[in-house]
Amino acid sequence: MVWETLRSNPRKHDKRPYVLLNSAMSVDGKIATVGGESRLSSPADLKRVHAIRASVDGIMVGIGTVLVDDPKLTVKFVRGPNPTRVIVDSRARTPPTANVVISARQVPTIIAVTSRAPLKRVSALERAGANVLVCGNGSKVSLPILLGRLQRMGIKKILLEGGGTLNWSMVSRGYVDEVTVAISPKILGGARAKTLADGEGVARIRDAVRLRYIGAKKYGTDIVVRYGLLT
Numbered sequence: 001m002v003w004e005t006l007r008s009n010p011r012k013h014d015k016r017p018y019v020l021l022n023s024a025m026s027v028d029g030k031i032a033t034v035g036g037e038s039r040l041s042s043p044a045d046l047k048r049v050h051a052i053r054a055s056v057d058g059i060m061v062g063i064g065t066v067l068v069d070d071p072k073l074t075v076k077f078v079r080g081p082n083p084t085r086v087i088v089d090s091r092a093r094t095p096p097t098a099n100v101v102i103s104a105r106q107v108p109t110i111i112a113v114t115s116r117a118p119l120k121r122v123s124a125l126e127r128a129g130a131n132v133l134v135c136g137n138g139s140k141v142s143l144p145i146l147l148g149r150l151q152r153m154g155i156k157k158i159l160l161e162g163g164g165t166l167n168w169s170m171v172s173r174g175y176v177d178e179v180t181v182a183i184s185p186k187i188l189g190g191a192r193a194k195t196l197a198d199g200e201g202v203a204r205i206r207d208a209v210r211l212r213y214i215g216a217k218k219y220g221t222d223i224v225v226r227y228g229l230l231t
């Protein structure tokens with residue numbers, strides 16, 4: 001089942017795409033083990049996620065996820081089109097041998113970098129067929145610049161699939177419209193294991209990113225909970 005897009009401020013989406021954050025996590029909030037393994041979803045939940053992939057224009061992950069998981073970020077288990085893949089990668093560290101790069105001529109792939117990314121690495125990615133977008137000249141990809149460019153390219157709905165560092169940047173800056181989390185009945189532990197949102201975090205509960213409950217459903221062994229963002 002693919003849930004309907006939530007109604008949200010339409011003016012906000014003149015400037016940026018609608019963003020749905022989806023993550024699979026353990027009961028203790030980890031999205032990967034200390035060793036970096038992250039296959040937490042049940043087969044039924046995987047099917048749900050791939051149906052969402054087939055319904056969005058873009059799928060976004062951080063370079064941390066590419067380096068650990070080497071994902072393909074394509075649609076499997078259901079029929080449907082592949083969304084444009086967007087890798088947030090300030091220094092163009094995406095290896096030319098990565099699955100998203102070797103298939104870049106078949107599935108549109110955007111690598112968002114900053115002006116500080118080494119030209120040699122940028123050229124290698126472009127030669128492989130990736131569309132490299134320079135988004136700002138700071139130490140990290142400027143998310144407002146990237147989101148604005150994606151919107152103007154016709155990418156109006158994005159599935160944000162992690163990892164914890166990028167999730168935090170996106171949600172804490174107000175660029176996420178809904179959060180869906182699949183809770184897998186496992187406890188992974190590990191103080192260094194990645195969680196749904198890492199980054200700097202907040203020191204006070206009153207500064208938390210606040211959500212409103214929309215619904216929950218069981219997919220195989222997982223409970224999938226959906227929230228909207230309170231502004």
Ligand SMILES: NC(=O)c1ccc[n+]([C@@H]2O[C@H](COP(=O)([O-])OP(=O)(O)OC[C@H]3O[C@@H](n4cnc5c(N)ncnc54)[C@H](OP(=O)(O)O)[C@@H]3O)[C@@H](O)[C@H]2O)c1
Nearest residue numbers: 024031032038062063064065090141162163164165166169
């Ligand atoms: N269970 C799940 O659903 C799930 C889903 C996805 C990932 N994961 C797991 O998550 C882990 C990876 O998470 P991660 O936190 O290490 O990496 P990540 O969030 O995938 O990528 C973070 C990196 O993105 C780059 N970046 C560029 N601009 C940024 C910006 N404005 N804000 C934030 N990041 C920016 C930074 O590297 P540069 O400075 O080099 O650009 C940053 O370190 C892996 O173990 C993976 O398996 C789990």
